[in-house]
Amino acid sequence: MRVASDTKTTHPVLIFWIAAGWVGFFLLPWYMVEDGLWSFRWLFDGYPFDEDYAPAAFLVGQGEKLWLAPLILPLVLPLIVVRRVKSDPLFARILIVAGALGFGWLIAQGFGIGIRGFNYDWLRALFGDLGDRQFGMGYGAMLCATSFLFLLTQGIAARGAINGDVFVVGAIGGIITIVTAFVFFPIAKMLFAAFVTEDGAYSIAVFFSKFFDDRLWGLGCLAGGRCGAAWNSLFLAIAVGFITTVLGLAFALVVTRSGFRYKRALRALTVLPIITPPFVIGLALILLFGLSGTVTQFVADLLGTQPTRWLYGLPGVLIAQTLAFTPIAFLVLIGVVEGVSPSMEEAAQTLRANKWDTFRTVSLPLMRPGLANAFLLGFIESMADFGNPLVLGGNFDVLSTEIFFAIVGAQYDQGRAAVLAMVLLFFTLSAFFLQRAWLGKKSYTTVTGKGDAGVHPLMPTGLSVPVLVVALGWALFTVIVYAMIIYGSVVELWGVDNSLTFKHYVTAFSLRIEEEGIRWTGAAWDSFWTTIMIAAIAAPLTAAVGLVTAYLLTRQSFAGKSAFEFGTMLSFAIPGTVIGVSYILAFNVPPIEITGTGVILVVSFIFRNMPVGVRAGIASMSQLDRSLDESSLTLGANSWQTFRRVILPLLRPAILAALVYSFVRAMTAISAVIFLVSAEYDMATSYIIGRVENNDYGLAIAYSTTLIFVMLAAVGLLQVLVGRVRIGRRTHHATEKTG
Amino acid sequence: MKKLTTALAGSLVALAASVSASSADKLTLYCSAQEDWCQLMARSFEDATGIDVNMTRKSSGETFAQIRAEASNPKGDVWWGGTGDPHLQAAEEGLTMEYVSPMREQLHDWAISQAESAGNRTIGIYSGALGYGYNTELLASNNLPEPSCWKDLLKPEFKGHVQMANPNSSGTAYTTLASMVQIFGEDEGFEFMKGLHKNINQYTKSGSAPIKAAGRGENTIGIVFMHDAVAQAVAGFPIKVVAPCEGTGYEIGSMSIIEGARNLDEAKAFYDWALSVDAQNLALQVNAFQVPSNMGASTSESAPDMSLIKLIDYDFRKYGSSDERKRLLQKWDEDVSTLPQ
Structure with a gap:
């Protein structure tokens, strides 16, 4: 099928990337423009000759930054092969040489020369003092790097890797590069701190102590x-992983396999905790079950006992995390529970299995990938959770808060933070490997290209009653907690003065309509718009990176695939606090100097949330039979077309999950964000924490409530945009009855 | 699409115009006080002088770390606010610059002695005394006596009613520990901490958390800086503030100019302005109940009256040094925190 492309001598993709490299080198400012990514002040301020804004070519032309000059060679080199055929060995060789040379040199000079000249003593010893310095990479350098990278991958593809598939090789190269830059590099930098003594020397003994x-x-x-x-962390995470999986499964079963009438309401309810900013659930629980909480007081009066602080510690954190993470388990499980083919279950029933046996021996085992993924997510979320232990932890110390206070507390011990982070990573990675071992190499494929009609059987009665009781009980609890939150936002001073007022909303979100337009006078608007903007930018990027990764992992085989998977998995297992700290350490200095900008927030969200896209994608794709791709490929489509036309449409549930999750998490995340916000780019959550710290509970909760409604609207909008999932055979039980 | 391009072009032109109009005067301010106070200081300084302020708010520990990391290529000009210890440490390491402000004669003695102990590399801008606050309703409902001294907190009936921060994670709690050592002497001070340990229901992470919990009715007594307790009382929570009878320690919030500041003139202008009566009166607008260092600045009526508080002669130089800090913390870790409660 690729015969046609082999004889072509024009390569639009190749020409595009060559041109991109030239634009990056000759037209765009090479270094980071200080005024921000979206500021175009540089266009009027001495461009292209001013040293701060000049493209690399102008710098070199003026005799500045001469170490950039060698890049011209790899920029020119690919022009030789533009008119050659792909099968020509020279084609591959030249592209590989040019790409590798350009990319390698970019990295070498970036790390070698920093804001103080040479970064390494041996360079200084070799060449003497440089007498010059450079700042972080800007548009030009980034574009050049991208161009070199894709020239390299095209060269590798031309040599025949992955059947010469340019898209797949490019995707692999791209993902490896960004994961290396934004996961491995910062984490490595952070973990090194575990071996550094107080005087800056390296020592293993420090680590062990x-x-x-x-x-x-x-x-x-x-x-x-x-x-x-x-x-503490380990025990808590196992408990939370287990409980959230069971509850998530209960919800998923009620929604898909029961005659329960208010499924939609139930479904909406399970989404609530996931769109709730941190601290809010904790504060609501305190109001209910704290020492002076309504329920605690009521029970104490009833039994005539002294109220206690039972909530603070393991019980409180466990309840709060279960409330917060059950929806994640539900979102993972609903797709899988829906995805189990009714044909299998019908086949079992035709073979005279009763409902219970069918469920136990056919449906449940087919849900194993979902169960394992749900447990893993709950486990890791709990490990990484920061807000709830902070509010409710009492004397129950967990790793995530310990890491935070090792860094910002009075001890300022980065080494201890790094050691704690290692322990945390060890736990999450172990959980991941255990999960993989449990799933084994079995096939869970149920969606094939073949005709597949039918509806899911209802749950066996013996199961449906307890499932319904558990799900409804938990749902009721959630409703009460949220009623408390809304109530808390409209009272004068929570827990003290309970007269109703809207003043918190007015303080946060007031606006005046004047002649020049709307004046946003409320205190919360700045952080609100920043949050919306950053979340809106991060969400589609996250979904895209996640799904492409999932596609590569499930559908392609290539050398080093397991190492590749480990890389994406690593970013999965890293808690936000660790990401936050490591980003500060890694990206405060050239070559990638992005602290204090909005970019660092977007980037941190992408790599923090991409794993959910990957997991959702893998879970869905392992249910799609390969024959679907194969028939598309046989009919002459290339892998990009197959991905776009066949796999993507079938992946709508996974896309929706990834989009919703990353948007929402970008609006509610706190653990990494707290390190990365700046005066200019303050996020809603860090603003809310500031309010909580400042006793403004009313304002904090009012802001949170508003965010909840905004996210609800956004989730609804996304659902409409992506479109409802319709995998051929699906019909609802309602239609079954009529039909 | 066309609309978008015209709008874009328009805004570019406007941008270019604003660039040529704006002067080059700017100041990078690292601020370690509460957010709204920082904002107010930055905006008011802009209004007063026309100098653009680029303000970053971080805790004093974080800011200190940042200044240290940037030592070879300083990005900040002035560091305003935050407890005195890290300022003193920065002065010790030569990260901040010597400057004697003409405003100095208007300041309280404690602010000047802070400067002198650091070779004029820092100066006091406010101070706050350590104490505790209790929830009057909870105290009444549990039939507890009203405490008024440090030693009152050791009474067995307060078991499970007292909260303080962990000295390992909080500067406030470290000040408490160092104050006890200075009030009672080292041995008796540690005996006090051991007795207190029996009554503590939780060592919080953050310094002001105990009094916030008390405000919400989740805890009875919180050991904190008194201005934090006052803020709770003013916010409407049933909190009573206590200045312990044995005397107490205090912190001095400080300000320093960063060595190698890029905008030195602006930094000095801010430094002088921040010591003025007008600037220090801004604290009242944001419910900051610390005592300002300018003698002419007004103190909120709700603020604790420093003249009625028995302040010890807190040795900032000794107890601010990292060796002494480490020694005391380790001793606390080994002798106090491991005891059963």
Whole structure:
């Protein structure tokens, strides 16, 4: 099928990337423009000759930054092969050489020369003092790097890798590069801190002294004392993973396989906690179950006992995390539960299995990828959660908060933070490997290209009653918690003065309509618009990166695939606090100097949330039979067309999940954000925390409530935009009855 | 699409015009006080002088780390606010610059002595005394006596009613520990911490969390800086502030000019302005109840009256040094925090 393209001597993709490289080198400012990514002040301020705004070519032409001059060679080199055929060995060789040379040189000079001249003593020893310096990469450098990267991947493809598939090789190269730059690099930089002594030397002993700390591994709780943060985190995460999976499954079963009438309401309800900013659930729980909480007081009066602080510690964190993460389990499981082919279940029933046996031996095992993924997500979310332990943790120390306070607290011990981060990473990675071992190499494919009609059987009665009870009980609890939140936003001073008022909303979101237009006078508008903008930019990018990765992992085989998977998985297992700290360390200095900008927020969201896109994509794609791709390929489509026309439309549930999740998380995330916000780019969550710290509970909750409604609207909009999922055979039980 | 391009072109022209109109005067301010106070200071300075302020707010620990990291290529000009210890440490490491402001004679003695102990590399801008606050309703409903001294907190009936921050994570709690050592002497001070440990229901992470919990009715007594307790009371929570009878320690919020500041003239202008009566009176607008360092600045009626508080002669130089800090924290970790409660 690729015979046609082999004989072509024009290569539009190749020409595009060559041109991009030239634009990057000759037209765009090479270095980071200080006024921000969207400021175009540079166009009027001495461009193209001013040193701060000049393109690389002008810099070199004026005798500045001469170490950029060698880049001209790899820019010119690919022109030789433009008129050659792909099968010509020279074609591949030249592209590989040019791409690798350009990319390699860019990286080498970027790390070699920083804001103080040479970054390494041996360079200084070799060449003497440079007497010049450079700042972070800007548009020009980024575009050039991208161009070199894709020249390289086209060269590799031309040599015959992955059947010469330019799209797949490019995608692999692109994902490897960005994951390396934004996951491996910062994490490595951060973890190195674990081995640094106070005077800046490297030492293994430092690591061990911090690692074998009683505050980390103590087992005092078995004897009535306190346990180390590592055990606490582990126990909590296992409990949360298990409970959220069970609850998520219960919800998914009620929604897909029961005659329950208010499914839509139930479905909407399960989405609520996921769109709730941090702290809010914790505050609501305190109002209900704290020492002076309504329920605690009521029970104490009823039984005539003293109210206690039972909520603070494990119970409170467990309840809050279960409330917060059950929806994630539900979102993962609903797709899988829906995806199990009714044909299989019908086949089982035809073979005289009763409903219970069918469920236990056919449906449930087919849901295993979903169950495992849901558990894993709950486990990792719990490990990484920061807001709830902060509010409700009491003396129950967990790793995520310990990491935070190791850095910003009075001890300022980056090494300890790095050691704690390692322990956390170890736990999450172990969970990942255990999950993979449990799933094994079995096939869970149920959506094939073949005719597949039918509806899901209802749950067996013995199952549906407890499932319904659990789901409805939990739903009721959620409703109460949210009623408390809305109530909290309209009272004068929560828990003290309960007269109703709208003043918190007015303070946050007032606006005046004047002749020049609307004046946003409320205190919250700045952070609100920034948050919306950043979330809107990050969400589609996250979904795209996640799904392409999922596609590569499930559909392509290539050398180093398991290492590749490990890379994307690593970003999956890293808690936000670690990301935040490591980003500060890695991106505060050239070559990638983006702290204090909006870019760092977008980037952190992409790599923080991309794994959900990957997981959702993998879960859905492992249910799509390969024969679908194969028939598309046989009919002459290339892999890009197959991905776009065949796989993407079938992946709508996964796309929706990834979009919704990343948008919402960008609006509610806190653990990484708290390190990365700046005066100019403040996010809603960090603003809310500031309010909470400042006793403005009313304003904090009013802002949070507003965010909840905004996200509800956004989720609804996304659902309409992406379109409802319609996989051929699906019909609802309602139509089954009529039909 | 056409509309968009015209709009874009229009805004570009406007941008270009504004660029040529704006002067080059600007100042990069690192601020370690509460957010709204920082904002107010920055905006008011802009209004007063026309100098553009680029303000970043971070906690004093974070700011100190940042200044240290940027030492070879300083990006900030002035560091305003935050507890004194990191300012002193920065002065010790030569990260901040010597400057004697003409405003100095208007300041309280404690602000000047802060400057002198750091070779004039920093100066006091406000101070706040340590103390505690209690929730009057909870105290009444539990039939507890009203405490008025530090030693009152050791009474067995307060078991499970007292909260303080963990000195390992909070500067406030470290000040508490250092104050006890200075009030009672080291041995008796640690005996006090051990006795207190029995009554503590939770060591919080952040310094002001205990009094916030008390405000919400989740805790009875919180050991905090008194201005934090006052802020709770003013916000409407049933909190009573106590200045302990044995005397107490305090913090001095400080300000320093960063060594190698790019906008030195503007930095000095801000420094002088921030010590003026007008600038220090701004604290009242944002419910900051610290005591301002300018003698002429007004103090809120709700603020604790410093003349009625028995302040100890807190040795900032000794207890601010990292060796002493480490030694005390380690001793606390080993001797106090491991005890059963």
